[in-house]
Amino acid sequence: MKNRSLIIERVSRWMTPFIFLYGVYVVLYGHLSPGGGFPGGVILSSAFILILLAKGKQQALKNLPYGLAKKLDAIGALAFISVALLGFVFTGVFFANFLQQLWPGEPFHILNAGTIILNNIAIGLKVCASLFLVLLFLSILRISFGKKGQMQSMEDR
Amino acid sequence: MEALLILLLLFMIISAVVALYTEELLSAVIAVGAVGFGSSAVFLLLGAPDLAITQIVVEVAALVLLIRATISIGVKTTSAWRSGWQPKAVAAAAVIFLVFAFLSFRDMPEFSVPVMDRIADAPSIFYLEDGLSSTGSTNHVMGVLLDFRAYDTLGEATIIFTAVFGTLTLLRKRGKKAVNRNEYSGEKTSPKG
Known part of the structure; x- marks a missing residue:
């Protein structure tokens, strides 16, 4: 991680906002066009992964701190489950689309698909935080092969 | 379009075999990536843009993860596959799979009929x-x-x-x-x- 090139640093600085914006678009417009929470979340996390690979983990942790990523992961899962439980409360069916059944919206508008857009946002948050955490763990807590051939985890300096 | 599909599938099979039998881990990771991008192109040809987006995005993230987890910690080559009974076992399993696939694909419905x-x-x-x-x-x-x-x-x-x-x-x-x-x-x- 020492020989970082200036070109990669500058280009990643210019690319990151656009990648992030595209991820937000894919998450929010998942019910209107191809996309959705899962690919949008992966695109969002790839913005942070680009920062992690290009500028190192200090800069990446400044953009998405470890505690915030953990919280986002949990918040995404909880939001997904609670939307499903709200469907159970309002209509008696787990995962029912109660918003669409109670207040149906117009097709081809962004605020029409009821709980689908909420679920997309929850899954997007969850996938983004999860993939970033997995890469962070793999790059901070590394496995290396010790003297006796057994695996040890090691700090990445 | 079916000829293009068959070409893409052949490309994916060849890359998968290369990924199994190459010694350099970097080449293996790149070959796995070729399989992923080939399947993304197949999804796009078959009219499934959602799956194509998901596949291509997950493939990029998985490649980064694989390179980060293997090559950048110094594991560069592997030779565990070359010797012994494993290649023969893989070949035997492939033959059995192909026989049963042939038997079952005769009963499958026609391609591209929903x-x-x-x-x-x-x-x-x-x-x-x-x-x-x-x-x-x-x-x-x-x-x-x-x-x-x-x-x-x-x-x-x-x-x-x-x-x-x-x-x-x-x-x-x-x-x-x-x-x-x-x-x-x-x-x-x-x-x-």
Whole structure:
């Protein structure tokens, strides 16, 4: 991680906002066009992964701190489950689309698909935080092969 | 279009074989990536842009993860596959698989005929006809994924949650046995907090 090139640093600085914006678009417009929470979340996390690979983990942790990523992961899962439980409360069916059944919206508008857009946002948050955490763990807590051939985890300096 | 599909599938099979039998891990990772991008192109040709987007995005992230997890920690080559009984076992399994695939593909329906043309009351007819009115989602794939079949998505979210916890549990230093901790004495453990 020492020989970082200036070109990669500058280009990643210019690319990151656009990648992030595209991820937000894919998450929010998942019910209107191809996309959705899962690919949008992966695109969002790839913005942070680009920062992690290009500028190192200090800069990446400044953009998405470890505690915030953990919280986002949990918040995404909880939001997904609670939307499903709200469907159970309002209509008696787990995962029912109660918003669409109670207040149906117009097709081809962004605020029409009821709980689908909420679920997309929850899954997007969850996938983004999860993939970033997995890469962070793999790059901070590394496995290396010790003297006796057994695996040890090691700090990445 | 079928000729293009067959070409892409052949390309994917060849890259998969290369990924298994090459010695350099970097070449193996690149060959796995070729399989992924080939399958993304196949999804795009078959008219599934949602799957194509997901496949290409996950493939890029998985390639970065694989390179980060193997090559950048110094594991560069592998030779575990070359010797012994494993290649013969793989070949035998492939032959058995191909025989049974041939037997079962004779009974398969014709290619590119949707299931609702053959079965009268298939659920996909209901999804296509009432999808917009009952979910409000213009993208039918999202309507099926997050409304009709939201249990599958719940399982997928559970899998990701478990993957993160598994990674942390396997790679952490804090909480391991004291025997291991003695080998690198005194160093501060844990990432941030």
